[in-house]
Amino acid sequence: MSEANVILQRARERAGQLGLPYSGALTPAEAHLLMQQPVGATVVDVRTAAEWQFVGIVPGAELIEWKRYPGMAPNPEFLAQLKQKVDPQRVVLFLCRSGARSHDAAALAASHGYAEAYNILEGFEGDRDAAQHRNTVNGWKAAGLPWVQG
Template sequence: MSEATLILQRARERAADLGLPYSGAVTPTEAHTLAQTLAGVCIVDVRTAAEWQFVGVVPGAELIEWKRFPEMSLNPDFLTQLKHKVDPQDVVLFLCRSGARSHDAAVLAACHGYSESYNILEGFEGDKDPAQHRNSVNGWRAAGLPWVQG
């Protein structure tokens, strides 16, 4: 069994354990491995344009805001933009700052025909440390995965 197949199996088991309404949940390292080794994988970063510009982005990720800064109002065009940029047959890995907005995006996508929707746990910046700072406890950046400044 390939590493990608094992990752997807673990992700589906997490979904069952957590009662998720979408295919599964992956760690940042698992998401990176899937994106590098499996055809038809798309990372969709649902953070705001301000976050992409000032915090950084994953190279090659599709950028579709879930909420718009500064009001943090829902993007009414999210689903249309997703359908325009991402094939519903792809394995879609949703990413946000900490895993909350990406969870919501995965739910919506799964309800609209994206049968392989996954949330990237921990997000781009991860959980806060005891000093209330992100990027050190977990998440994409703390795992040392590729990213570029926006």
């Protein structure tokens, strides 16, 4: 079994354990490894444009806002933009700040024909530490994975 298949199987097992309405849940490290495999995984970052600009982005990620800053109103074009940028046959890895918006995006995608929709647990910035700061406990940046300033 290939490394990609092992990662995807582990993610699917988490989905079953957590009762997720989409294919699975990945750690940031698993998502990064999957991006390097020949399965053709696409990261879709669903944070706001302000977050992309000021906090940073994963190189090569598709950027589609789930909610729009400053009011955090839902993006009514999200699904149309997703369909325009990402083939429903691809493995899609959704990412946000902490894993909440990406959970919702993965659920919506799965309900609209994306058979391989996954949430990246912990998100880009991860959980807050004791001082209420992100980027230190877990998440993409805390794991030391590639990112660039927006």
